[in-house]
Amino acid sequence: MLAVRSNVQNLLRTQCLASCYKHRRFYKRIKGPSKPVKTVGLGRRKTIVYEQPGIVQPPTAKELFKPMAVEPRREDADNLGEEIVGALSRGSIASILKKFVIDKSVETLAQTNKVTGDLYQQCLESFTKYCLVSKPLSITLHIVFKDIEAGAGHVTDLFPFFLDHAKQVFPHIECMDELRQISNLSDPTTWYPLARSMKRKIVFHVGPTNSGKTYHAMKSFLEAETGVYCGPLRLLAMEVYDKSNAQGVPCDLKTGETRKFANDDDSPSNHMACTVEMLNTNLEYDVAVIDEIQMLGDLQRGWSWTQALLGLAAREVHVCGEETAIDLVEHLAYMCGDSFEVKRYSRLTKLEYLDQELGSLDNVRAGDCIVCFNKRDIYNIMTKLRERNINVSVIYGNQPPGTKINQSRQFNDPNSNCNILVATDAIGMGLNLAIKRIIFYDVNKTTLRHDGMKIRAPLSTSQALQIAGRAGRFKTRFEDGEVTTYFKRDLAQLKRIVSLPRENIEKAGLNATVDMIELFSYHLPNATLSNLLDIFKHVCTVTDHFFMCDVQDIQTLAELLEDVPLNLRSKFTFCVAPLKVREGIPRIMFKMMAKRISEGHSLTYDWLCRALGAPFCMPRNQSELIELEAAFNVIDIYLWL
Ligand SMILES: *[C@@H]1O[C@H](CO)[C@@H](O)[C@H](O)[C@H]1NC(C)=O
Ligand SMILES: *[C@@H]1O[C@H](CO)[C@@H](O)[C@H](O)[C@H]1NC(C)=O
Numbered sequence: 001m002l003a004v005r006s007n008v009q010n011l012l013r014t015q016c017l018a019s020c021y022k023h024r025r026f027y028k029r030i031k032g033p034s035k036p037v038k039t040v041g042l043g044r045r046k047t048i049v050y051e052q053p054g055i056v057q058p059p060t061a062k063e064l065f066k067p068m069a070v071e072p073r074r075e076d077a078d079n080l081g082e083e084i085v086g087a088l089s090r091g092s093i094a095s096i097l098k099k100f101v102i103d104k105s106v107e108t109l110a111q112t113n114k115v116t117g118d119l120y121q122q123c124l125e126s127f128t129k130y131c132l133v134s135k136p137l138s139i140t141l142h143i144v145f146k147d148i149e150a151g152a153g154h155v156t157d158l159f160p161f162f163l164d165h166a167k168q169v170f171p172h173i174e175c176m177d178e179l180r181q182i183s184n185l186s187d188p189t190t191w192y193p194l195a196r197s198m199k200r201k202i203v204f205h206v207g208p209t210n211s212g213k214t215y216h217a218m219k220s221f222l223e224a225e226t227g228v229y230c231g232p233l234r235l236l237a238m239e240v241y242d243k244s245n246a247q248g249v250p251c252d253l254k255t256g257e258t259r260k261f262a263n264d265d266d267s268p269s270n271h272m273a274c275t276v277e278m279l280n281t282n283l284e285y286d287v288a289v290i291d292e293i294q295m296l297g298d299l300q301r302g303w304s305w306t307q308a309l310l311g312l313a314a315r316e317v318h319v320c321g322e323e324t325a326i327d328l329v330e331h332l333a334y335m336c337g338d339s340f341e342v343k344r345y346s347r348l349t350k351l352e353y354l355d356q357e358l359g360s361l362d363n364v365r366a367g368d369c370i371v372c373f374n375k376r377d378i379y380n381i382m383t384k385l386r387e388r389n390i391n392v393s394v395i396y397g398n399q400p401p402g403t404k405i406n407q408s409r410q411f412n413d414p415n416s417n418c419n420i421l422v423a424t425d426a427i428g429m430g431l432n433l434a435i436k437r438i439i440f441y442d443v444n445k446t447t448l449r450h451d452g453m454k455i456r457a458p459l460s461t462s463q464a465l466q467i468a469g470r471a472g473r474f475k476t477r478f479e480d481g482e483v484t485t486y487f488k489r490d491l492a493q494l495k496r497i498v499s500l501p502r503e504n505i506e507k508a509g510l511n512a513t514v515d516m517i518e519l520f521s522y523h524l525p526n527a528t529l530s531n532l533l534d535i536f537k538h539v540c541t542v543t544d545h546f547f548m549c550d551v552q553d554i555q556t557l558a559e560l561l562e563d564v565p566l567n568l569r570s571k572f573t574f575c576v577a578p579l580k581v582r583e584g585i586p587r588i589m590f591k592m593m594a595k596r597i598s599e600g601h602s603l604t605y606d607w608l609c610r611a612l613g614a615p616f617c618m619p620r621n622q623s624e625l626i627e628l629e630a631a632f633n634v635i636d637i638y639l640w641l
């Protein structure tokens with residue numbers, strides 16, 4: 001399997017074409033809402049343009065979760081009501097319902113029955129529709145309507161019918177207490193008894209890129225008897241694994257897709273480098289390092305940093321990251337009863353914002369890195385540079401980690417003739433790059449939101465600083481860095497963005513565990529996984545310093561697998577898979593894998609090769625390259641499963 005993967009990696013490395021730059025999760029931050037300035041285009045492809053730097057939260061859907069279908073009564077049902085108390089006009093039903101909807105005592109009654117807020121509105125809508133569409137009404141409901149019409153009853157008499165209907169449409173109302181209890185996330189510090197039994201010391205290493213903050217944390221890691229490193233990317237975990245072993249400290253590697261042991265007999269060693277999602281909180285360590293701690297505010301992945309920070313069973317926890325996370329981390333340390341300390345570092349080398357834009361590709365020189373935010377720009381620039389007989393290295397998000405590493409080595413090597421880099425913001429984290437000058441090709445970035453809406457907004461200050469900070473590198477031939485833009489029009493805008501204050505991160509992400517979802521499904525046997533996740537989000541309790549992570553990606557996959565007869569636990573496992581390319585072959589293969597498992601077959605190596613059409617050939621054009629990247633993603637998923 002690994003052989004196939006490295007075959008694909010090699011092919012991808014050789015063909016260094018730009019492609020497939022998908023919107024990446026890492027840079028989505030929670031920020032206050034920005035004001036839309038104008039909307040361009042129509043329908044799903046609308047592009048909203050935002051004035052202020054900062055990314056936008058996805059809109060809340062009007063419908064909380066999918067209601068269960070409740071069939072209205074139809075013509076052929078008995079119509080005893082009318083026979084007993086006489087006919088009822090639609091107009092009269094409608095006007096009674098109108099009063100019912102605005103009656104305050106109905107709302108109060110609903111509240112005591114835990115039907116509140118949006119849920120109440122949704123139930124009202126559904127009930128009204130049900131009464132108006134049912135022909136005829138049930139005998140008892142008919143009589144109640146008739147009484148109210150005659151002045152012999154009050155609209156609140158409809159309430160029992162309303163509540164019955166609500167419980168049919170939203171069965172979870174019936175077991176709200178149990179669900180609330182299961183999803184009570186108000187004190188996540190208590191989830192990690194092992195960590196709570198220890199006296200921990202949290203050390204926050206703060207400083208800009210190139211300040212050596214991680215270096216100091218890593219020093220403690222390497223010197224400790226036992227240690228664990230948790231990083232945001234595979235690439236970073238691999239780097240720590242390599243470095244640690246090279247320095248004679250045996251270290252294992254654990255990412256979603258790879259396990260490697262330092263010892264030949266595959267026995268675990270005392271040090272471990274892993275991606276933060278893969279951290280095992282049941283193992284004790286002397287020293288732990290959590291990199292890029294500000295990502296605990298990440299809309300999707302935040303939960304894994306929160307879990308690491310609260311759950312690491314280590315006497316010393318070194319966290320590295322941005323200033324913006326200090327207050328929150330300090331508060332969480334306080335909640336855990338840990339001691340807390342901040343160590344500040346400043347940049348080791350100079351960083352200068354130039355007054356002169358690049359203007360033309362004729363002005364590029366060795367050590368330049370042109371940063372773009374979409375594959376089309378990358379491709380254009382690369383082609384134009386090649387037309388000028390200039391060799392380039394290319395780095396973007398969907399490349400396999402090995403390819404990125406090779407491209408960065410080639411760029412760093414003064415003898416390679418490839419010392420111009422064209423890259424996306426993928427360079428922001430985790431690659432050692434000897435960049436002299438960062439050139440922003442654009443200062444606005446378009447991201448694709450879950451609902452297919454494209455949003456173009458100026459870079460946030462954090463994003464811009466992170467990218468700009470990559471210019472200049474201590475102990476390389478380019479110690480002092482320079483930053484500029486490609487176009488003259490963007491110079492002032494860039495300077496404005498980087499001078500804005502950054503907002504503190506106020507909340508840390510939490511997630512639902514598979515156990516909680518399983519308990520939910522015990523109470524709600526007929527709900528789909530996607531619906532269970534929605535209900536969870538609605539009923540769960542989180543306190544001030546936390547938020548529930550966004551589960552849209554998981555739900556999309558859950559909906560894809562809705563008709564695959566897998567048990568909930570297996571389905572959940574599939575749905576949290578790192579499927580980066582969500583259309584075409586990976587999507588189809590993903591479903592095929594789930595189907596095969598549900599039919600009791602195993603996913604063999606031969607089957608995968610056949611399904612993917614291995615062996616692979618050298619891609620000849622961009623679309624073949626995209627296919628190859630898709631195949632790589634499928635192999636990753638396979639290894640992950
Ligand atoms: C970027 O966005 C800002 C603010 O929305 C706008 O003034 C500027 O013209 C945009 N620049 C480009 C190149 O689109
Ligand atoms: C959640 O649990 C806390 C104690 O850990 C309790 O004080 C609180 O009332 C609970 N909230 C709900 C909604 O059950």
Ligand SMILES: *[C@@H]1O[C@H](CO)[C@@H](O)[C@H](O)[C@H]1NC(C)=O
Pocket residue numbers: 006009010013401402403406
């Ligand atoms: C990276 O480069 C090394 C040496 O040039 C090569 O052996 C390796 O296969 C390459 N890896 C990838 C993934 O391209």
Ligand SMILES: *[C@@H]1O[C@H](CO)[C@@H](O)[C@H](O)[C@H]1NC(C)=O
Pocket residue numbers: 389390391416417418
């Ligand atoms: C580009 O790279 C190739 C192979 O490494 C080399 O032969 C060629 O001279 C380079 N071109 C330039 C302009 O440096």
Ligand SMILES: *[C@@H]1O[C@H](CO)[C@@H](O)[C@H](O)[C@H]1NC(C)=O
Pocket residue numbers: 303307511512513514551554576
């Ligand atoms: C939530 O966290 C658990 C570990 O605490 C993890 O196994 C699970 O995959 C996470 N769920 C999601 C939806 O990411």
Ligand SMILES: *[C@@H]1O[C@H](CO)[C@@H](O)[C@H](O)[C@H]1NC(C)=O
Pocket residue numbers: 171525526
């Ligand atoms: C689940 O669905 C089945 C079949 O549609 C039905 O008989 C059963 O009553 C439902 N259970 C609940 C708790 O709604």
